[in-house]
Amino acid sequence: MRQLIRPWRHVFKLDPDRALGDKELEAVCRSGTDAILVGGSTGVTYDNTVSLLERIRPYGLPCALEISDLEAAVPGFDLYMIPMVLNTADTSWILGHHRRAIERFGSLIPWELLLTEGYIVLNGDSSVARLTGADSSLDAAGAGAYAQIADKLMNLPVVYLEYSGAFGDMEIVREVREVVEHSQLFYGGGITGATEARQAAALCDTVVVGNIIYSDVEQALMTVQAVRETPQRDWL
Known part of the structure; x- marks a missing residue:
């Protein structure tokens, strides 16, 4: 599964709990993005997730589900991405929800389709920070330490810097x-157009674009080419 995400430079993230017209969805799926990630912090249900997957499938893009609620664990995705929020004192978001999922679903879990994300949540005003109780006051050294825990101690396939709704501190x-x-570095948060997309793409392996889709789809579409045109340094 690591190999599936390795080519992903640009990803659009769609929230099942937010409305997106058919025309806008078609533009997003035909934009040249590498994949669609489905997920959200609140309001995600089985029904609205199924509905969104059915609308995405005809376009033939790789489609992953980021599971934030057990009730919205829908079969039929190419990949399931499992967040572990590293910078929280609430262990439910590190192992607790994961243990309950295994107890509940057991042998039904398609382990070969799962990838774990080491989330570092850095915008204290975001829904995900409030929900998980993440310590978003980290400086560069603190964020770097969590990243090394994910990358070196836990050997997670993805380190995800989540600014969710605000553009991040590029020094961090x-x-x-x-x-x-070793991990693939994802960045998400506050990308409203090509300029932010280029800055994130210069430092990260994968740039995730979400909120701007729902307010200005034309600006969202411009981020695809911006990421593709940005040289990716070989950091490994």
């Missing part, structure tokens, strides 16, 4: 980039 992103050796 740079620090994390310099210490991550």
Whole structure:
């Protein structure tokens, strides 16, 4: 599964709990993005997740589900991405929900389709920070330390810098980039157009674009080419 995400430079993230017209969805899926990631912090249900998957499937893109609620664990995705929020004192978001999922679903879990994400949540005003109780006051050294835990101690396939709704501090992103050796570095948050997309793409392996889709789809579409045109440094 690591090999499936390795080519992903640009990903659009769609929230099942937010409305997106058919025309806009078609534009997103035909934009040249590498994949669609489905997920959200709140309001995600089995029904709205199934509905969104059915609308995406005809376009033939790789489609992953980021599971934030057990009730919205829908079969039929190419990949299931499992967040572990590293910078929280609430262990439910590190192992607790994961244990309950295994107890509940047991042998039904398609382990070969699962990838774990080491989330570092850095925007204290975001829904995900409030939900998980993440310590978003980290400086570059603190974020880098969590990134090394994910990359070196836990050997996670993905380190995910989540700014969710705000564009991140690129000095913190740079620090994390310099210490991550094995994991694929994802960035998400505050990308409203080509300029932010290029900055994130210069430092990260994969750029995730989400909120701007729902307010200005034309600006969202411009991020695809911006990421593709940005040279990716070989950090490994």
